[in-house]
Amino acid sequence: MIVAIGCDHGGFPLKQAVTDKIKALGFEVLDFGTDSAESVDYPDYAVQVSKAVLSGKAERGILICGSGVGVCITANKFKGIYASVAHDVYTAAQGVTHDNMNILCLGGRVISPSQAVKLTEAFLTATAKGQEDRHLRRINKVLEVERKNFK
Numbered sequence: 001m002i003v004a005i006g007c008d009h010g011g012f013p014l015k016q017a018v019t020d021k022i023k024a025l026g027f028e029v030l031d032f033g034t035d036s037a038e039s040v041d042y043p044d045y046a047v048q049v050s051k052a053v054l055s056g057k058a059e060r061g062i063l064i065c066g067s068g069v070g071v072c073i074t075a076n077k078f079k080g081i082y083a084s085v086a087h088d089v090y091t092a093a094q095g096v097t098h099d100n101m102n103i104l105c106l107g108g109r110v111i112s113p114s115q116a117v118k119l120t121e122a123f124l125t126a127t128a129k130g131q132e133d134r135h136l137r138r139i140n141k142v143l144e145v146e147r148k149n150f151k
């Protein structure tokens with residue numbers, strides 16, 4: 001699997017640990033920066049990672065800002081992106097298995113690198129394959145909302 005990663009300065013402290021974990025899991029990293037703690041604007045990175053996922057260049061994405069919120073809001077402005085902040089392992093995996101989450105958003109000012117590594121593993125090893133009927137029914141309802149509201 002190819003995983004796109006992007007962060008702003010608030011997320012930069014987690015980026016190396018997350019990148020190392022992606023590689024340790026045997027996956028490839030598509031790195032969209034940023035590469036220092038210098039102040040930048042999180043939407044610029046969220047857009048690049050979202051586009052990589054939508055184009056198929058990457059299968060999933062991980063976005064990191066200070067809280068995880070700014071990148072999450074930006075990513076969800078793209079039709080076909082299902083991004084969420086998840087700071088516990090259960091949510092990081094369940095977002096994939098129940099909800100088709102394709103971008104995990106993390107907060108560099110909220111969690112430690114070691115927690116980010118656990119969340120990265122939970123997210124990337126979870127699969128949406130074999131979803132049960134009730135999950136598919138709910139996902140289809142979400143897609144119907146998307147069809148009606150995204151121009």
Ligand code: RB5
Nearest residue numbers: 010065066067068069070
């Ligand atoms: C940047 O200061 C900060 O606002 C950003 O990293 C993020 O937390 C926004 O949600």
